[in-house]
Amino acid sequence: MDMVVCIKQVPETTDIGWDPQTGSLIREGVPGILNPNDKNALEAALDLREKHGGLITALSMGPPQAEEALREALSMGIDRGILLSDSLFAGADTLSTSYTLGLALEKIARFDLILCGKESSDGMTAQVGPQLAELLNLPQLTCAIEITVNRSAVKIKQKLEDGFRILETCLPALITVEREINRPRIPAMDSIIEAYRDKKVQVWAGADIGCHTEHLGLKGSPTRSRKVYRKKVKRGEVTILEGEPDEAAKELIQILKQKGLL
Amino acid sequence: MSPDELKEYKGLWVFIEQRNGNPVRVSLELLGKGRTLADQLDVDVTAILVGEGVSGIPEELIYYGADRVIIADDPIARDYRTEVYADIIVEQVLREKPEILLIGATCIGRDLAPRISARLETGCTADCTELHIDKEMRLIVAAKPFFGRNLMADFICPFRRPQMATVRPGVMELKAQDRKRKGKLICVDLNLKEEDIRVTVLETVRSAPDGTSLEEADKVVVGGMGLGDVKGFEMLKELADLLRAKVGATSLPVDAGWISKDYQVGQTGKAIRPRLYIGCGVSGAIQHSAGMIHSELIVAININPKADIFNFADYGIIGDVNEIVPALIKELHEMNPKI
Ligand SMILES: Cc1cc2nc3c(=O)[nH]c(=O)nc-3n(C[C@H](O)[C@H](O)[C@H](O)COP(=O)(O)OP(=O)(O)OC[C@H]3O[C@@H](n4cnc5c(N)ncnc54)[C@H](O)[C@@H]3O)c2cc1C
Ligand SMILES: Cc1cc2nc3c(=O)[nH]c(=O)nc-3n(C[C@H](O)[C@H](O)[C@H](O)COP(=O)(O)OP(=O)(O)OC[C@H]3O[C@@H](n4cnc5c(N)ncnc54)[C@H](O)[C@@H]3O)c2cc1C
Numbered sequence: 001m002d003m004v005v006c007i008k009q010v011p012e013t014t015d016i017g018w019d020p021q022t023g024s025l026i027r028e029g030v031p032g033i034l035n036p037n038d039k040n041a042l043e044a045a046l047d048l049r050e051k052h053g054g055l056i057t058a059l060s061m062g063p064p065q066a067e068e069a070l071r072e073a074l075s076m077g078i079d080r081g082i083l084l085s086d087s088l089f090a091g092a093d094t095l096s097t098s099y100t101l102g103l104a105l106e107k108i109a110r111f112d113l114i115l116c117g118k119e120s121s122d123g124m125t126a127q128v129g130p131q132l133a134e135l136l137n138l139p140q141l142t143c144a145i146e147i148t149v150n151r152s153a154v155k156i157k158q159k160l161e162d163g164f165r166i167l168e169t170c171l172p173a174l175i176t177v178e179r180e181i182n183r184p185r186i187p188a189m190d191s192i193i194e195a196y197r198d199k200k201v202q203v204w205a206g207a208d209i210g211c212h213t214e215h216l217g218l219k220g221s222p223t224r225s226r227k228v229y230r231k232k233v234k235r236g237e238v239t240i241l242e243g244e245p246d247e248a249a250k251e252l253i254q255i256l257k258q259k260g261l262l
Numbered sequence: 263m264s265p266d267e268l269k270e271y272k273g274l275w276v277f278i279e280q281r282n283g284n285p286v287r288v289s290l291e292l293l294g295k296g297r298t299l300a301d302q303l304d305v306d307v308t309a310i311l312v313g314e315g316v317s318g319i320p321e322e323l324i325y326y327g328a329d330r331v332i333i334a335d336d337p338i339a340r341d342y343r344t345e346v347y348a349d350i351i352v353e354q355v356l357r358e359k360p361e362i363l364l365i366g367a368t369c370i371g372r373d374l375a376p377r378i379s380a381r382l383e384t385g386c387t388a389d390c391t392e393l394h395i396d397k398e399m400r401l402i403v404a405a406k407p408f409f410g411r412n413l414m415a416d417f418i419c420p421f422r423r424p425q426m427a428t429v430r431p432g433v434m435e436l437k438a439q440d441r442k443r444k445g446k447l448i449c450v451d452l453n454l455k456e457e458d459i460r461v462t463v464l465e466t467v468r469s470a471p472d473g474t475s476l477e478e479a480d481k482v483v484v485g486g487m488g489l490g491d492v493k494g495f496e497m498l499k500e501l502a503d504l505l506r507a508k509v510g511a512t513s514l515p516v517d518a519g520w521i522s523k524d525y526q527v528g529q530t531g532k533a534i535r536p537r538l539y540i541g542c543g544v545s546g547a548i549q550h551s552a553g554m555i556h557s558e559l560i561v562a563i564n565i566n567p568k569a570d571i572f573n574f575a576d577y578g579i580i581g582d583v584n585e586i587v588p589a590l591i592k593e594l595h596e597m598n599p600k601i
Binding site: 095098127128131132134139140141143155160162163164166168228238239240241249252253255256261262 | 383389413469505551560574577580
């Protein structure tokens, strides 16, 4: 069973600059890490490979430094990495990101299952999985906390806010996974060395996946962030209850009592 | 789309998510908000309702603000399935061309909205906490907290229609029903065949709402990093019990493992609007306030008089939680020695 895992490099901190014009994050010079949720997707793929065999490809769209995220995936035991990198891809919303990933998947062609994290730690939209599934006309099973494959059928336990569902579909399909599905392995030193020394990361640009530039990057993004601004949340004046702790406490309790809140 | 094509799109739609024939609360919140936005654009609000045996719902949707209800009632739509619901909604959207489509950011809403937006090749702002209309540009502006402490970002979808957004449950007010409102019901026939649907639902387990979840709590006492450690939360629980309140937390104590994620209030936690909110050692970052700013009465206990939370609290006590919270507990005990 061949699998492709989509992974994203995200900034390590959330204390990050942005371009007030486009609202895009300024990622240059900010240390990147592999999106934590994508480690769960990688782990789920490794687990399925142990049971069913097959080749796992990690696929990431991002600036050249996103290669590090792919190396990390390789050191976890993923077979090969593909980086989609082109200045044309910059400023993409989720639809344009999905479009670009979709073309790469059409070029990869051989896969039975696509795995994604449920959401990234920076954009946090959880939209790329479902949009990618739609563009490839695949069934989507989102928010998985368990995956089982039986020949050409795949079953997941889907997490809901107040319970779960068991869903089943035929391969090929796309699954997004929750953080709690597993505990990602921590690569051993020799696998890290091997990932950097022996394994390959291919880099594909726009021309390699034959995309139409009008669908790419900021230009191909219907969603625009118009403005990023500081906002002082304010609501009338605060009344400070003064005095020693027990006096202030007494006064507060009186106020709550008067307002019928006790 | 060309300016002429954009002009063909009129009206605001709200997807009504239902469970066992009951609309989920966020859908009703969106009807109320949608009503206000639609009035500014001078257009109708349409509720789109999909399911099996949902015929009892439409009246209520009109009372909450819909002018029209599109009903797709069919056995094939009994369980929510992405393909079925996306097919139905996309077909109606292509036929009627609404300019705005709002969906509650529940698990199901966040599964459905991106699928629809990809098929329609339009933009979707995920999980927003504010919505307003830019009248000059005739656009809906969807805003949500952005990185950093006090940053917000506005998102728009200028060149494609419909403009889509998923909206965080609990942040919009649930407006009162207006039982005098009248509206139009439109039933649509489906021509979907079960054998074309690729996903089957084998089992659904939902725990019944016990009416005591954080989102529905009347009073919530929230702990932040200022509580210092796990012990601080034990103290907070004691206070909460005496007030008959629920305990909540900011994200940092959750990340620190002091309390489970279920208790997190804010942009990536739960949105609450209790009658009473008491923040103990909470600084008041925008990602937190996004989930509690609509609380009726906000009380803040913080050692730092410059903490942001004092900008939006109604009452404040400047002091150490380790002194103030025990004093409150003592006071409550004295007031009612039986507890
Ligand atoms: C604060 C913020 C808010 C944003 N809000 C919106 C919005 O509301 N609507 C919108 O359209 N865009 C939005 N964006 C832009 C969006 O983040 C980017 O389009 C991003 O490329 C993908 O979206 P995501 O990070 O939300 O990923 P998600 O959809 O949350 O990611 C889910 C999964 O998709 C896969 N994936 C995501 N990105 C990649 C990638 N580059 N390469 C490989 N796999 C990937 C991973 O498996 C990931 O776990 C926002 C950006 C920021 C910083
Ligand atoms: C993408 C993203 C999503 C986020 N989502 C959420 C979310 O859903 N919910 C959320 O809450 N946060 C969220 N955050 C984090 C948010 O930005 C803040 O970091 C967080 O809310 C701060 O938590 P805090 O107020 O407990 O801690 P701090 O900001 O560290 O504040 C602690 C406060 O306690 C006070 N204090 C210290 N000691 C005492 C004492 N002894 N007595 C009294 N007061 C004391 C301090 O003066 C300070 O004001 C998110 C951040 C990002 C980037």
